Amino acid sequence: MSGHILMVCTGNVCRSPIAAALLIQSMPGVATLSAGTHALVGRGADPLAMALMQERGIDLSAHVATALSDAHVRNANLILAMTRAHLTWLKTLYPEVKERVHLLCENDDTDVVDPYRRTRFTFELATSQIEHGLSHWLDAIRTLSA
Template sequence: MIDRVLVVCEGNICRSPLACAMLARELPEIDFSSAGTHALVGEGADPQVLEMARERGVALEAHVATALTAAQVREADLILTMTKTQREQIEQAWPYVRGKVYRLSENDGIDVVDPYRRHRAAFELAFAQIEHGVAHWRGVLAGMAH
């Protein structure tokens, strides 16, 4: 049974807050949160992500970046990362979580591109990859939630 899902990226201002908000909108019965391995603590969502999310009806205005903590990792039933490297960092730091850490795009065998400080095309690509990953996990999690 999956009750708590932690979504992780690097800075916690682009990819993970977006994926987290999209998943939470789809599966309100599950507690979703996000964090960054190298979070820009206290920052809001990237303006480009805010704009693109707003265009798609996803609210990120209240997001504040937080750093990944041992407590978050321990309490999560599932951890979704944006990259293989992030997954490996988490598994190396907290070996007991092996088996509950996956990439958002694990099913596609790809990393979600990091759009931070890049052109809109990078944000569009990341957004499309996140939407695809969210669609996959929505199906998986819908069958696991109580």
């Protein structure tokens, strides 16, 4: 798939699936993918991630963790990383697309906390950070999708 927005986290079972789902809910029709730098390939979304998204009317039950691939990166119009470590990793491994790689919460220069194997509170915090970060990208994404 070309011309998509790519969300990147570590395991692809919490943050990036949440970010992709929230973007799709905000902007139906925008091609959005999520992948992990060290994905738990084949696993579904974390149960707490699924519960929080269900409360927002989003069904993550079909999500399957996917490893980040060269094709994901090459074909993305915009790549949003959950942490500065992901950002650095992506820019180092894929210098040819570094202008398309950004921190999701770059407006606040903040990493999205990793909620994996943590409490509901941590999942809620991560989701709140993702929602806040996405709010600053919506205009840019509209421009890319036009």
